[in-house]
Amino acid sequence: MVRGATVEKYKATTVEKGIRQIAPSRWEVRVYAGRHPDTGAIRHVSRTTDAGIKAARTLRAKLTTEVAAGKHGAGTSGTFGALLDAWLRDGKQGRAETTMHGYRIKIETVIRPALGSIPLDKLSTLDLDRFYRKLLDEGTSPAMVMHHHRVISAALRQGEKWGMVAASPARNASPPRVPAKPMVTPPPERVRALIDLAAASRAPEMATIITAAALTGERRGELCGLRWSDVDWAGSAITVEQALWQVGTRTGVKDPKSHQVRRIEMDEPAMAVLRGRWVRASDAASLADVTIAPDAYVFSNSVDCSDPIRPDSVTQAFRRLCQRAQDADPSGEPWPYRFHDLRHYTATELFRQGHNPRTVADRLGHADPALTLRVYTHDTKDQAQAAAASLSAGLLPG
Secondary structure, X not given: OOOOOOOOOOOOEEEEOOEEEEXXXXXXXXXXXXXXXXXXXXXXXXXXXXXOHHHHHHHHHHHHHHHHOXXXXXXXXXXXXXXXXXXXXXXXXXXXXXXXXXXXXXXXXXXXXXXXXXXXXXXXXXXXXXXXXXXXHOOOOHHHHHHHHHHXXXXXXXXXXXXXXXOOHHHHOOOOOOOOOOXXXXXXXXXXXXXXXXXXXXXXXXXXXXXXXXHHOOOHHHHHOOEHHHEEOOOOEEEEOOEEEEEOOEEEEEOOHHHOOEEEEOOHHHHHHHHHHHHHHHHHHHHOOOOOOOOOEOOEOOOOOOOEOOHHXXXXXXXXXXXXXXXXXXXXXXXXXXXXXXXXXXXXXXXXXXXXXXXXHHHHOOOOHHHHHHHHOOOOHHHHHHHHHHHHHHHOOO
C-alpha cells in the first residue's frame, strides 16, 4: 500500500428486496424474522455470500424457509399464518398481481382469522373441513368456499416444497362440490343493442370497445393494453402482446394470460372500426397540438393516448349499459351480462358458424383447443335442431 493513499470505502447498494451488495464480490442477505416476544423489537436474520447474486437469492429463499419453520426464534413463525406470509412474499412466481391481490383479501379477511394461529404441525384435514363447514353454515357460497380451499391448498403445496410441511392436509380435505353454472352469452341482437346504446351515450368510445371485444375475443386487460403499434393496417390484423392489470388505483402491464403472444386476423369491417377510432383520436390530438406516439394506447381518455383506459372503468361502463338496456326492455327480461361474456359470444358464434376448435382457440389465446371446447361452447338451439334433423334424415327420409 502506498503511504498516504486513501482507501475508498465501498458503498453498499440494495440489489433487490433483502439483498445488498456490500463489496465488489460480496452480498449480504437479510430476512425479516418477526418481533421479539418480550420487547417487540424487529429482528432479522443476516448472512453473507461471495458466490454471486444467484447464490444470494438461493440463500434468501433458504433463510425465509427457516424463519417460517421457526428455526430462528420468530415468535409465531411455526404457524399456518407464517406459512401464508412466506407464500405471499416468495411463492408468487408467475402469478399476476391481480391474482395475488385476490389471494391477500381472502387470506386477511377469512383464512388467517380462522386458521392462522394453528401450528403447522398441528393443522389437520379435520381443521380444514370444519372451517369449510362453518363457512357454508354462515352463508358462504360453495364456489367461494372452493376459492378459499384453492388458496389454502396452494400455500400448503408450496410449504411441502420448502420442507415446512411433511404432507399437505388439504390433499384429503373435502371442500363442497360446486355446481356448474350455465354459461350466459348475449345473442347478436343484444350485443348490437349495447353497441348502439353506447354510441349514443356520454362515453361513445365504449361502442368501439364492445365491438372490438366481440370481434376479437380479447380479454378486458388485453384490450386496455392494446397499442397503436400492435395494429397491422396493411395486414389487417392486431397482435396481442400485453395486458393491463389494475389493483385499486394501481395499474401495470403484464404478459397476456399463459404468456402467449398471438396475432388476430381482422376483416375490412373490423379494421374500419379501428380506423374510425384512429381518425377520432388523431383529430383530437391535432386540435390540442399534441402527437400520438406509435406505442400509445388505442383506448385512452388522454388526448395523446398516453394513458390507457383502466379495466375497472370498462367494467363499470359496461355494467351501466346493461342496466340501462334492462330498464328500457319492455319484456322485463334481465340483461345479466359481464364484459367477459363478450368473449363467450365470440367463441359461441364462431362455433355456431362451423369454425374448427383450433381456429377458435388461436383467436382466444388458448394453447389447447380442448380447453376452448370445454369452457366456451355449449349447444345453441339451432345447433340442437340441426343435430335432430341430421339424425332424422337417415331414419325418416320422408
